[in-house]
Amino acid sequence: MRRWQLALAGSGFVLSLLVPLVVHSDYQLQVLFRIYLFAALGLAWNLVGGYAGQLSLGHAAYFGAGAYGLALFTRAGMPLWAALVMLVGLAMLFALLIGGVSFRLRGPYFALATIAFAEVLHAAAKNLPRVTGGDVGVPVPALFHTHANRSFYLCAVLLTAATTAATFLISRSRFGYYLMAIREDQETALSVGVNAARTKLHALLVSAAFTALGGALYGSLFLFIVPDQVLSIDISNEIAIVAMLGGAGTLAGPMVGAAVLESASEIFKTIFQEAHLLIYGLLLIVVVLFLPEGIMGGVEAIVRRRK
Amino acid sequence: MNLLEIEHVTKRFGGLLATNDVTFSIREGEIGFIVGPNGAGKTTLFNLISGVFHPDSGTIRFQGRDISRIRPNQAAELGIGRTFQVVKPLRNLTVLENVMLGAFLRTRSGTKAAEESRGVLRYLQMEKIADSPASGLPLPMLKRLEIARALATRPRLILLDEVMSGLSTAEALALAETLKKLPEWGISAVGGVEHVMQVVMSIADRVVVLDHGTVIAEGTAKEVVHEPRVIEAYLGSKYKELGL
Amino acid sequence: KGGGGQSNTFKIGVVSSFTGPQAAFGQAHKNGYTLALADLNAKGGVLGKPIELVYYDDQGRPDQAVQGVAKLVDQDHVPVILGAYTSENTRAMIPAVTQREVPLLIPTSVADNLMQTGSPWVFRVCQGSGNYAHAILDFLKHNGDPKTIAIIYENTNFGQSNDTAMREAAQQAGLTVVDEEAYQASSPDYKALLARVKAKNPDAIYFGSYLLDASTLMRQSAEVGLDPRYYTAAGTGFSAAEFPTKDKGAGAYAEYTISVSQWLPTAKWKGSKEFDEAFLKLTGTHPAYHAMEAYVTLAIAVAAIEKAGGANPVAIRDALRALWLPETPFGPIRFDEHGQNDHATLVTQIQDGQYKVVWPPDAAEAKPIVPTPPWNKRQK
Amino acid sequence: MSETLLALESVEAGYGDFQALFGVTLEVPEGAVISLIGANGAGKTTTLRVISGLLRPKSGTIRFRGEDISRVKAHEMVERGISHVPEGRQLFPHMSVEENLALGAYVPRTRPRLKKLIAEQFALFPKLAERRSQIAGTLSGGEQQMVAIARGLMAQPSLLLLDEPSLGLAPKVVDEVFEKIREVARTGVTVLIVEQNVVDGLSISDAGYVVENGAVVLSGSSKELMANEQVRAAYLGL
């Protein structure tokens, strides 16, 4: 990453923070919120999926931990800050469990193990109404009372900035090198002393922590959650799709992916009515066929060819 | 003092004895070579020393410490570097970055790691290609890259599995010249397996000959090539004729 | 702002599940709305403008339903929203409409927790699950008075609400709940679950199920020989028009089941028959009550807007509160202080493949057949 | 010598923007054993890849039995009688030795004789018979090389392309392998062999070509090449 790219990213975030001065429609702010939220989630996913090459399709587990954590810990009487700490802790605990079981597995086994874990949590949330409220749902406390949409939007921008910064720092550190080495060839990584299991676990812990914060933010915006909303495989898929479509293992990929997918989904709904999923599906197919390394991967290839 | 001691090490795969009661040792500052026909158990032995496999029985000691059950990354931390018979460069990274990966074992700082790595590349005469991507390198360079990455971890012992196979005699001899200097750096080496006997003879202090997982001869290169069992199992009759 | 003040149509927002697992019901909504829209616009629309419905597809996902509220209110400036289909989605929308101060009219979601939020912006046209449970218990009390009951429900907001409602109501009424069985909707095989219930030998069974599971459950009940004295249900699947049919429901296996009903094409209310005919013409099938509920919900919204005299959400809310529509095809409409329409709940039983109202006595058109004959005594 | 089986004429080829071959011209007579010699990266492997259709030449023609095959795809080559034993063995790692061999006889021409052909390979490489049901990925390097060669022979080729068959083999095994190659050649199979091990390579060959930087710089009979000063200096280390 060159200096000008850093400057670009920085000014991008500053500009994003100024958006509410221009955009007043709550709806547009909410769509923008979703874009930034999923950018942050995609970036968090990218640490594990893109950099370390471990395809997680179960990030809903951490997302749900965030949303349910906020609801349940505050219901138990904890102050907000403590609940935030606890929910991050809960997500990291899940990460520890998932990582423990599945990091010994490779390739598709790992992906399926993450799905399975998230689905077990999903079922537990549905079937244990005494703990989670079951499908009847639980209320989530409001993080902001005035100018809610604007505040949530700004929070999402900050979360994206934080994940971007974290990803940037990690990608240039020894940790980041190790992640890439594991992705490329785990045996080589081991031979130079990389504790692959621990390195992957650390990446997952960081990823889970950011994802949980995203989940808490999301739950609080809706004020009320049910398992299907925050623990379903749709959430896991959406997080992964945003990053993969944008370009796994690139810094800008998740942001681009979130912007394209979330706005496409909204626009298609209005234009194509019941056919919007057909068009959305075709969009995925077309991107894969014409930009097989994701959008940013494709852009990079073009830049390289120019050079 | 013995740096590495292999004592009665046996490893089975199913019914197959890949190494059978193998015993030998390598002293500090020594270059040893394990030779033997294909399937003799050389790679298996390296995998045992570097923690990829664990012996079914017997012990492996490194600097006096039992390392029979360590994991590969722990072996690296203790100072055992290794190369792979089938080269495994990280293809999306540059040569320098590949080597830095090794250097990161001893430092967290990227600048330090880069500096260290450039030193290693200089030693292996690879500084010119430091910034080219590892993919698309010719085989001799890939073999050297394997060595460079292992050296960057600052090992006390380096395991070189077939680093010279696929090289022409001239190239192999050039590499051997370089490797000869390893002990000056305080690094001992166990070379894997070179079928290029000429090269083995020129740099090995000690040669262990394996056949069917069993040690059939041990000594200096000159000694072992005259052992009838070695000639029969490994070298073939031609070497006798050549009278090496 | 509001109702497309400047534009030449009057916009009303609709959220429902037009794609995804609940799409069949979203489409039923859409058909109901389409018929209502045609009728209302033929009568001159509202406040002199033609009505335009702005649909938002929630894909069966609560977060999308909430997104829909934001779009419809902030972007399309609708002054009132109708929706959603599932109880989960509707529940998720309540904070959003409350925050934005726009009235929400609920056509079909029956979960009790929808009306417990205290939000003054929520109005429900259909009856809730608590009411269902009471109606069924009232019927049972006067028709043989069973002592034990088992509840079988899908593990969704809808199902869990019905379970809770029945459990609490049964306890009050002195019935013992011997079993509560949740199930994962759309499973191909419920025989093991039914075997469990059989082992508990309840006098009555109370189902909280959608149509397809209702059909599967009844077929497989016959297969495992589950013979309670009463098969009862919390409406929905068990009161769908298709349920007693052979092609889309349980056919003969639906016979004798007792359920509550919000509406039937044969209902005595004025306009029911016409709606049935119009629906048949539009889609080629008879309507389920979902379509009717959507139909009447739009009519209610328009009536309130007329009364409010403009697109002001507060005025519309107040108009809804005071609304009294004595004659709709869905029966009289009036919202209580919590926003619940006090809709008369009928208890029906399927007899000879037809829904027959059997309770309360003043509305009954047939005598209930109780207890349910065991499977091996039924005629094939 | 007999008829020309394979002829390359000014073949150019490369990988993406990188050009590896700059006009390779050579001829392989039927029944002969021909060596391709050259330093690392000279383009020997690339030449074989172009012949077996794994890589499409940018220009030039490749004739096999007089027919232009430069556009024929790799999988059709086998049926025509060209069998390529690639550099680096390239076995099917999770299959048994026997299954690997069976796949060598995949094409319709050889499929009916599957059993007989496998038996022939086991006779040629008795070591493989012992390991017949071992999973190929767990074989030692040398054992894998033998499987690769045997698998190539399963297709009963009229032209066998061998890319560094001695790579990673013990001296004794190298001798054996070269002996086997000579045996194969005696049965009438034409062999084009790429070798780093120049002495051994030329010792079993009738003639050879020296490749440098993607072009043929020298050719001649094995004797001539062995005697050539340039060759002796560059490749024999003498």
Added chain:
Amino acid sequence: MDFFTTLQAVVNGVLTGALYALVGMGMALIFGVMRIVNFAHGTFMMLGMYATYVLFVQAHVVPYYSFPLVALGMYGLGYLIYMALLRPIHGQSDFMQILLTLGIGLAITDAIQLVFGADYHQINFPLLEKNLHLGSHITVNAPWVVSFGIALVTGGGLYFFVMHTMSGRAARAIAQNRYAAPLMGIHLHRVQAFWFGLGVSAAAVAGSLLLPVFYLYPGVGDQFTLKAFVIVVLGGMESIVGAAMAGVLLGVVESLTSLYWGNEWALAVDFAIFLLVLSLRPSGIFGRQKA
């Protein structure tokens, strides 16, 4: 729970499991053998159900006769999808296959809704009413038994084809070494398309057989995709027999979970077993242990 109730649950589980097995075997070809991560598997099953439904409604052919036709048609569709969409991205990362097949699944499901509507359908014919009695305690519903038989025969055929024909070997060879396969004379894409088509067609046949006892709507296949993945991994990836056994096992486990714990936990138990097996025996219950 008494003995016969449990036995009945096991019998029911085996019957359901046979259909899971068939779905799983299709997935074992596509994912286990060819390593194509197919998130549209359930969608293909759904298409099979719709095809069967149309044949029943339009031509009055019951599924037990129409399934070969459905299989053939879906084979063709699978072949085309492979050639048109999967072939261009062959050799790319798993990520792209996931995106692509998710896209295919979404597009097809929505297209079906646009054509057939979102409404539910089911079919009816006299056999469905028949129950068979095994002894005095065990009852089985006739259509399940017929489906079981057909699934068994189809599955057995599939197994033989993969393990004992050159074409099956070729498919496995491609999965293991794409570079070497053409050197054996294997036409990579033709073989892959063939097996992809066959995998799709196995899923579709499972759909045909499920239709008589289930109902039909555009999203009906979704729940089967994940199950199919679970089955393949439990079965040991490349093993067709393993997938079949894992499918049956899953059916029985679900049935017993419903009986002893509650139906709502059945899916969670599937996944829990999956996690347990993966952590204890990463090569699957029925897979060959690799060193």
